[in-house]
Amino acid sequence: MRSSELVTPQHLARKAVIYVRQSTPHQVLANQESLKLQYALKKRATELGWCADDIEVIDSDLGFTGSEVQHREGFKELTTLVTLGQIGIVLSSEVTRLSRNCSDWYPLLDICGYKGCLIADHDGVYDPATINGRLVLGLKGTLSEMELHTICSRMRAGILNKAERGELALQLPTGLVRDEHGLVHKDPNLEIQNRISLVFETFLRLRTAGKVLRFLNTNGLLVPRRDGRILGDVLWKRPTIETITSILKNPAYAGAFVYGRNSHTTMRGPEGNVVRAKRLPMEQWRIVVKDKYPAYVDWETFERIQRMLQDNHAEYERNMTRGVPRAGKALLAGLLYCGECAHKMMVRYSGASRYLCSFFHQQYGAAAPFCQNLPAGPLDAAVVDAFFEVLSPVELDLYEKAVAAREKVADEAEHARRQQLQRLRYQAELARRRFERVEP
Numbered sequence: 001m002r003s004s005e006l007v008t009p010q011h012l013a014r015k016a017v018i019y020v021r022q023s024t025p026h027q028v029l030a031n032q033e034s035l036k037l038q039y040a041l042k043k044r045a046t047e048l049g050w051c052a053d054d055i056e057v058i059d060s061d062l063g064f065t066g067s068e069v070q071h072r073e074g075f076k077e078l079t080t081l082v083t084l085g086q087i088g089i090v091l092s093s094e095v096t097r098l099s100r101n102c103s104d105w106y107p108l109l110d111i112c113g114y115k116g117c118l119i120a121d122h123d124g125v126y127d128p129a130t131i132n133g134r135l136v137l138g139l140k141g142t143l144s145e146m147e148l149h150t151i152c153s154r155m156r157a158g159i160l161n162k163a164e165r166g167e168l169a170l171q172l173p174t175g176l177v178r179d180e181h182g183l184v185h186k187d188p189n190l191e192i193q194n195r196i197s198l199v200f201e202t203f204l205r206l207r208t209a210g211k212v213l214r215f216l217n218t219n220g221l222l223v224p225r226r227d228g229r230i231l232g233d234v235l236w237k238r239p240t241i242e243t244i245t246s247i248l249k250n251p252a253y254a255g256a257f258v259y260g261r262n263s264h265t266t267m268r269g270p271e272g273n274v275v276r277a278k279r280l281p282m283e284q285w286r287i288v289v290k291d292k293y294p295a296y297v298d299w300e301t302f303e304r305i306q307r308m309l310q311d312n313h314a315e316y317e318r319n320m321t322r323g324v325p326r327a328g329k330a331l332l333a334g335l336l337y338c339g340e341c342a343h344k345m346m347v348r349y350s351g352a353s354r355y356l357c358s359f360f361h362q363q364y365g366a367a368a369p370f371c372q373n374l375p376a377g378p379l380d381a382a383v384v385d386a387f388f389e390v391l392s393p394v395e396l397d398l399y400e401k402a403v404a405a406r407e408k409v410a411d412e413a414e415h416a417r418r419q420q421l422q423r424l425r426y427q428a429e430l431a432r433r434r435f436e437r438v439e440p
Contacts (some may be wrong), residue, residue, distance in 0.1 A: 006118055006123040007048050011088035016050040016116075019078055019092045020041060020059035021066060028062050041091045048089065048125070060402035066100040067148060075099070077130040082117050089118040089125070104140035109134060119427070130282040159207075166257035173250050174224045174234060176293055184293045191419040192224045192234065198416055199223070199247050200297050203305065205409070208312055209244045216244075219413045222420065223247075237287060238425075248309060249289070254302035255295030260286025282306060329353050331380040340371045347376070355379065 011126065020038040022028045040068040045055045061074035069075055075098070081087050090100050090112070097107040098119075112119060113128035119137060120126070137340060162168045175196040177186050178429070186193055198221075202212045213283045216223065223243055227233040251258045262277040280305075290299055297305070330347045338345050338357035345355045357371035 002259075002372060004120075006125050006127050007089070010116065011118060012054075015086055016045040016048070016055045016089045016091060017078060017081065017087050018045065018055065018057045019061075019074065019090060019098055020057060021061040021074070021097045023065050024065050025063040038093045038097065041093065044120070044122075045089070045091055048120070050089075050353070066096060066098070066144075068100075068101060069104050075104075079111065081416050082108070082111050082115055085115050087115075087117050089120055089121050091120045094121050094144075095137070096144040096147065096277075097143065099197075100144050102145050103143075104143055106138070109137055109141075128262035141310065158386075160259075160287075163257075163259040164289075165285050166292040168257075168259060170257070170259070172293075173247070173252050174226050176252060179345060185292045186296075187234075189224075191416075191423055194419060195221070195223055195416060196247060196253065196296055198304070198412060199244060200253070200301075202410070203244075203248055203308075204301070205405075207308060209241060209248060209309065212244050213239055213241055215413075219417060220420075221413070221416050236420075237282070248305055251302060252293055253296040254299050255293045256299060256302075257292040258287065259291040318358075330355065330376045331383060332376075336379075338371050346373065353377065 019036070019040070022035060023030060039059075040058070042052070042057070043054055046052060047184050058074045058078055060077070061072045064072050067071075076089075078090065082090070090098070095105075099108065101113045109128045111117075113134065115130060118125055118127055119133075126137050126139055128134050131363045159168060166323075167182075169178065169182065172184065175192055176184055178184050199212060199216075202215050203209065206212060206215065221239075222236040223239045224234045225237050225243065227235050247253065251261075261280060263280055265276045265278070329349065330353045333347045334344070334357065336345045336355055337343065338359075341357060341359060341360040342385045343357055348356055354373060354378035355376055356373045359371065360368040361370050
């Protein structure tokens with residue numbers, strides 16, 4: 001019998017708890033030998049003097065990492081039982097099973113030391129109430145946390161090495177599929193291909209994501225999106241502005257493998273670690289490997305689309321972007337800049353429409369006058385006259401091109417509607433055949 005001089009009758013009068021944990025669901029299924037070793041600690045508890053009826057197993061944390069407590073109900077239950085003074089010893093195959101985070105580990109040591117609860121692993125039995133026991137357990141906890149950091153660093157280095165070659169199998173957007181050999185192709189469904197291409201072509205023609213959304217909704221066209229619940233399935237959904245912008249901003253559609261589009265910040269809160277993601281600008285993307293996927297648009301066109309989207313975002317004071325011209329009587333709203341200070345001029349519609357440069361007035365208040373304050377009517381009339389003067393020699397040519405462009409857009413929309421109708425008819429026929437084959 002492997003007894004210990006630290007075990008006293010006071011300890012034996014309370015329960016012995018065996019804490020069992022595996023870090024991931026895959027380890028629960030694959031690492032069966034490790035699991036057997038942890039459950040075999042019942043024999044160790046009986047050798048230390050506990051009878052079988054006083055041995056309890058806590059294994060509700062199978063499949064959860066030891067780096068945080070948030071989702072580990074078993075660890076919370078263990079801490080509660082120790083606090084209530086119901087446990088004489090906690091057994092674990094190694095300290096890493098209990099915790100890989102010192103901010104969770106040391107409070108457990110404090111409670112065990114205060115309540116007279118021992119901690120045991122395969123190497124020995126320790127009393128957290130003594131300086132030697134706390135020293136050894138503290139070192140083991142620190143090494144456990146360091147080991148987790150080392151494992152994560154090694155795995156991250158492997159991921160980065162694979163990402164630099166563009167071979168990391170990231171989730172692909174709708175319209176791209178990966179075959180059994182790991183090669184990426186366009187989705188064989190021609191309707192999906194044409195609909196994604198239509199989104200890019202329409203944006204390049206209309207120049208704003210909002211107009212693309214209105215175009216699709218006006219023509220009753222849906223957009224394909226991956227079903228998050230069933231891997232590989234594609235659902236046809238009514239487009240939203242988020243859907244349109246996510247398609248336009250995804251570099252995979254330009255044939256590029258990109259890793260590190262977001263920066264992740266981990267913050268420790270009262271309910272565990274919280275990871276916050278922030279989208280980075282293109283120049284800060286960590287890894288970009290071009291020409292890895294079949295492209296819907298070339299890289300130069302993709303970059304032009306990103307510049308257009310950024311310019312459409314009305315953040316003049318911070319990013320100096322133009323913003324989309326708004327509705328209103330003034331013809332040059334959002335397009336006119338002050339010749340004195342080079343800041344964008346605003347439009348005032350109270351009374352007669354006027355263009356005014358109010359940048360310094362907004363910054364410094366009444367002490368700074370308006371830089372310029374001009375009536376909108378004469379300026380708009382002059383711009384219209386200049387426009388038609390330039391347009392008149394080639395007016396007929398431009399008219400014919402505009403008519404041809406409208407006809408092309410109408411044909412594209414009609415083709416998309418026919419594809420959508422063909423898919424719906426096929427799905428209805430497939431449902432009918434399946435229904436008729438079912439026994440009543």
